[in-house]
Amino acid sequence: MSELYDKIADILTTNLGVDPELVNPDATFAVLDIDSLSMIELAIMVEDQCGFKIEGLDADSTLAQAAALLEKATQQQQASTPCGAQTATTP
Amino acid sequence: MNHGEAAITGVGSVSPAGAGTGKLWDALIAGKSLATTDDALAGLPVDFSCRVPGFDADAVIGRRLSWRMDRFTHLAIAAAREAVADAGLDPATWDAPRIAVILGVGSNSLDRYHILFRYLREGQAKRISPLSIPRSVPNMVAGEVAIDLHATGPNLTTSNACASAATAIGTALDLLRARRCDICITGGAESLLSPIAAACFWRMNALSERAEDPQGASRPFDADRDGFVLAEGAGVLILERAADAQARGARIRSYLTGYGASADAHHFTAPHPSGDGAAQAINAALRDAAIEPADIGHVNAHGTATRLNDLAEARTLRQVFACPPPVTACKGVLGHSLGAAGALEAIATVLSLEHQLIPPTANLDRLDPDIDLDVVAGTPRPARITAALTNSFGFGGQNAVLVMRSA
Numbered sequence: 001m002s003e004l005y006d007k008i009a010d011i012l013t014t015n016l017g018v019d020p021e022l023v024n025p026d027a028t029f030a031v032l033d034i035d036s037l038s039m040i041e042l043a044i045m046v047e048d049q050c051g052f053k054i055e056g057l058d059a060d061s062t063l064a065q066a067a068a069l070l071e072k073a074t075q076q077q078q079a080s081t082p083c084g085a086q087t088a089t090t091p
Numbered sequence: 092m093n094h095g096e097a098a099i100t101g102v103g104s105v106s107p108a109g110a111g112t113g114k115l116w117d118a119l120i121a122g123k124s125l126a127t128t129d130d131a132l133a134g135l136p137v138d139f140s141c142r143v144p145g146f147d148a149d150a151v152i153g154r155r156l157s158w159r160m161d162r163f164t165h166l167a168i169a170a171a172r173e174a175v176a177d178a179g180l181d182p183a184t185w186d187a188p189r190i191a192v193i194l195g196v197g198s199n200s201l202d203r204y205h206i207l208f209r210y211l212r213e214g215q216a217k218r219i220s221p222l223s224i225p226r227s228v229p230n231m232v233a234g235e236v237a238i239d240l241h242a243t244g245p246n247l248t249t250s251n252a253c254a255s256a257a258t259a260i261g262t263a264l265d266l267l268r269a270r271r272c273d274i275c276i277t278g279g280a281e282s283l284l285s286p287i288a289a290a291c292f293w294r295m296n297a298l299s300e301r302a303e304d305p306q307g308a309s310r311p312f313d314a315d316r317d318g319f320v321l322a323e324g325a326g327v328l329i330l331e332r333a334a335d336a337q338a339r340g341a342r343i344r345s346y347l348t349g350y351g352a353s354a355d356a357h358h359f360t361a362p363h364p365s366g367d368g369a370a371q372a373i374n375a376a377l378r379d380a381a382i383e384p385a386d387i388g389h390v391n392a393h394g395t396a397t398r399l400n401d402l403a404e405a406r407t408l409r410q411v412f413a414c415p416p417p418v419t420a421c422k423g424v425l426g427h428s429l430g431a432a433g434a435l436e437a438i439a440t441v442l443s444l445e446h447q448l449i450p451p452t453a454n455l456d457r458l459d460p461d462i463d464l465d466v467v468a469g470t471p472r473p474a475r476i477t478a479a480l481t482n483s484f485g486f487g488g489q490n491a492v493l494v495m496r497s498a
């Protein structure tokens with residue numbers, strides 16, 4: 001899996017104490033017993049560590065889907081930065 | 092007439108002496124203050140405290156649980172697990188709806204609030220954890236202990252400042268008498284050692300400012316006392332109706348026989364100078380236990396080491412007892428763990444009854460000449476104690492007194 005998947009897996013096991021044996025790309029947050037508040041906490045930790053927001057997850061999302069969403073957010077944010085800079089300089 | 096007593100069948104504690112009641116008793120008997128310089132309070136005028144040393148919540152209760160709780164809950168869970176094991180109870184088999192959890196907590200945990208304030212100031216409200224409230228509100232202590240031990244009976248957090256734990260224990264006794272439960276997991280927990288909390292207590296002039304000598308700072312009843320030392324901890328006792336405990340063959344460590352509560356209705360922080368409200372609570376506890384003042388062989392005092400408390404408490408004891416029995420103040424060794432203090436002191440009283448030994452009051456070098464009490468100092472004192480009393484008095488004038496007798 002991707003580097004971003006590894007980051008999510010690391011936060012789940014290190015910060016949230018999820019059993020590493022349960023963590024795999026097909027595991028859903030529900031299976032990992034990560035409730036809705038914990039998912040918001042996870043999103044804050046991801047943003048703190050990666051610099052990107054992860055949005056649109058629910059209890060049935062898998063870790064692979066979460067990594068894909070984060071990947072997308074990364075690409076969008078990188079693509080939008082020059083546009084944002086352009087807009088800011090337009091009179 | 093005694094209104095029914097509860098057997099104390101288990102105790103558990105996490106204190107500045109470490110995790111475990113054996114360490115608590117050893118430290119009390121050694122009679123040396125556990126206060127040390129506290130890196131978390133660096134830069135404050137009062138930069139020392141009595142922290143629980145080497146307590147790794149991840150190791151004790153597991154990261155899966157610990158990350159979603161603040162430290163006062165970590166301490167409570169560790170103490171509750173010890174108490175349940177000490178009582179020989181098994182949460183896997185007990186009748187969960189009949190198990191109550193009644194714990195005292197003085198204040199919200201303020202551990203992380205300074206970070207939250209910073210996020211708000213920086214316009215980053217979205218960075219505030221959604222767990223900030225469930226981590227920090229006082230009732231989470233009783234809630235999380237119930238979850239951890241699967242105790243589905245009555246669940247309550249009492250918040251009476253420094254009398255929180257004694258109020259919880261007294262309330263637990265009442266619930267057992269009313270047969271609303273069969274077993275009570277009761278006591279208190281607190282971890283209020285954040286810079287915000289320390290600064291607030293310092294501004295109240297409640298703290299000792301003896302920063303050059305932290306170990307000499309907490310000196311209950313001493314002429315040179317200048318305030319308390321902030322501490323953290325948790326103490327938990329298992330209470331059962333005496334007949335139930337005897338029927339299951341439990342080891343009974345001592346009995347909780349009486350509880351008295353009152354309000355000074357005088358001032359929002361200072362105790363009533365006459366000690367009337369506290370005396371009212373002591374007399375109520377003695378009546379509840381159906382014993383006379385002369386039956387009490389030992390008083391485990393509130394003894395915070397503030398000028399006002401110790402003087403008022405001494406007056407109170409002189410008012411109630413024609414000849415006050417030997418007194419000790421655990422806060423000399425442990426500091427003041429606020430909502431947990433009454434529980435740790437109740438456990439100390441259980442241990443004094445078991446060992447027939449009164450721990451010394453740390454740092455009592457010269458008794459305040461205005462305090463006419465027999466305060467144990469220097470070395471532990473052997474004593475024949477059949478009944479003992481422990482006082483807790485809170486800001487707001489809330490007084491809670493427990494009477495115990497030996498098994």
